[in-house]
Amino acid sequence: MNTIRRVAIIGGNRIPFARSNSVYSSASNQEMLTATLQGLVDRFNLHGERLGDVVGGAVMKHSRDFNLVRESVLSTTLSPQTTAFDIQQACGTGLEAAMIVANKIALGHIECGVAGGVDTTSDAPIGVNEKMRKILLETSRAKSTGQRLGSLAKMRPGMLFSPTLPRNGEPRTGYSMGEHAELMAREWNISREDQDALALKSHLNLARAYKDGFFTDLMTPFKGVAVDNNLRADTT
DSSP states (O other): OOOOOOOOOOOOOBOOOOOTTSTTTTOOHHHHHHHHHHHHHHHTTOTTOOOSEEEEOOSSOOGGGTTHHHHHHHTSSSOTTOOEEEOOBTBTHHHHHHHHHHHHHHTTSOSOEEEOOOOOSTTOOOBOOHHHHHHHHHHHHOSSHHHHHHHHTTOOGGGGGOOBOOOOBOTTTOOBHHHHHHHHHHHTTOOHHHHHHHHHHHHHHHHHHHHTTTTTTTBOOBTTBOSOTTSOGGGO
16 A cells, blocks of 8 residues: 655755845855755765755746756755756745655655755846847848848847846736735735834844854855844844
């Protein structure tokens, strides 16, 4: 008879959180994820070990990051035979990754794995505008020099100064995640004062956790940062 195996979380690791465009302004998603994974490897002495899976992702990725998690794993001291793949489910990416790993362990597909996620708005992917993109693709499809020159002749100076900026908006509503959260707060009659009180409580709890040493075995310093730099100074 098939049985579902019990699954346990053995440990975790992260790098400190930081405000956008501050100390991590030059760090990529791959750099941050690699540092986090390597910190986990160091903590649990997983050097050279082949794990069942490493699953993770990011909400906004550069085209160069199409294989983000796999490349991050290859940049650590885990065995390069460790399989890894990306997923994306907005702010639920890390949780979904954990469920995938847990389900595969429970069903006996793997013995152990790592789940997580990473994101930065400081190194956001900025693309060329749609018209310029189509012209470039048309040029790449051209069979002759004349056709290529004809395609490039459609370029206009203004195209260079109107890039496509990333946005975490819902295509069907046009609202960002924050705007959706605000609509939910209104629907559930959560006042601005209650939201501020919850935010203050979370900062107080975070400051207390640092003071009590809760993060000592859960965090790897990164770029000279050892404490979340979005923690309000007046709560510490």
